Amino acid sequence: MIFQQVINGLTLGTTYSLLALGYSMIFGVLSFINFAHGDIAMVGAYVAWYCFVGLRRGFIPSCLLAMLACAVLGVTMEKVGYMPIRRAPRLAAVIASLGFSFILATGVQVIWGTQPQQMPPVIDAVTYRVLGVTFNSIQMGVVVLSIVIMGLLQLLIHRTKVGMALRATAIDRDTAGLMGININNIISFTFALGSVLAAISGIMVAVYYGALYPSMGGVIGTKGFTAVVLGGAGSIPGAMVGGILMGLIESLAGTFMPSEVRDAVAFLVLILVLLIKPSGLFGREMVKE
């Protein structure tokens, strides 16, 4: 029973990690939590669903299109909404992001309706049973793909020139500019990358539950955000570990508590972390900033 929940939690957790990475990277370079990030994931799920079901394209091309759409959306959001207020207090950016969150959720309702949509199975899920624990090929796919993506992201950030520029920009934007780094390009790149990861995360959640709905951005966004707080804001490994922990906590809590309170567990974790260790497991303290 416990092992079963661990498998389920791991699957959910890795999708939260992908989402948390975007929150964390954007926090790293611009020092604010982009509350529209979960909604970007939701838009990604909708675009992929619409292409796949509505336009009857292949699943992979549908996903690629959703990733591209989200990258464009994320970069546009930054240029239109966040760039003009970059030097303003960070609360202004947080409020702007709440505005974007509403715009995206409402926009999707206008285009695709308020009712949940069904995500058909993308592959014939094969179920495996090992030592009394059941898991299927979708779960395996989600976990393996997430881990591969996180590995590639680590390489990008620590082994490439653009990754080095990204880290330098996160540490000190002005001095990074003095090195000849085009800060605006790095910030756009961060939003594009974060949004692509969000799209993947949103699609994974939709495929895993077989459904998508306009307010899912807020639901998974909260989990991703809590994962960031838990792991430590601005820390890449923190986002990964925080996401997986969130998935595990949620899944195990679902075992011992009625499933309706499952989503509330994220808030409980959020409050506990902020009370006990506001800097999270690996990161810098966010409350002051």
Place this chain on the structure above:
Amino acid sequence: MLEIKDLDVNYGKIAAVKGMNLEVGPNEIVALIGNNGAGKTTTLKTISGLIVPRSGSIHFNGHRIDRLPVHLIASLGIVHVPEGRKIFGKLTVYENLMIGAYLQKDRAKIQGNLDRVLSLFPILKQRLRQHGGTLSGGEQQMLAIGRALMAEPKLLLLDEPSLGLAPLVVEKIVETIVSIAKSGIPILLVEQNAKMALEISSRGYVIETGEIVLSGSSRELLESDRVRKAYLGVA
């Protein structure tokens, strides 16, 4: 090389620099001295594009640069070593140096520059894998200068390179500054340590509450009453 004309810089409504005229020619060290808050750092930040001036102009090798974004000014070869060194604390010493070479494309040249910097500051060689934030103040200043040299500067802006360092370390930094200038890189040196700055520079400017109140050859300045009283502590 560098020509500043009638420069005005404001912070909100407060005038930080007023009607400044300043020049740096090839192969010279020019000192800009003055007290805390006189406008020295503001001047350097305006040259490198971190602050946009209210009026006036800045030209560098014929280009007008006072409205350009920071990274484009850097790409022209103006390299600013900011006050407080501003080392990237969570990047390794090696990465700090490589980020100095961010705009350099030629790998062989980058390697050559790296070797030169490490022979100039051998201590950094032992620290390459350490985080920049773990270095001592003196080592960080060496790293900041090394990082700047990796960019192959055509003009070096140094903001308070001696601040907070032990006398022996200051000596080493001064030696380095002089040798960089000898290698053909002009330097605009901002210092509170007026004596040191005027001893190694050819010309100097004295700035008080945003205005240049005195300028001339460094030797003349060292001997002028005003400088001796206000900056050298001689009654």
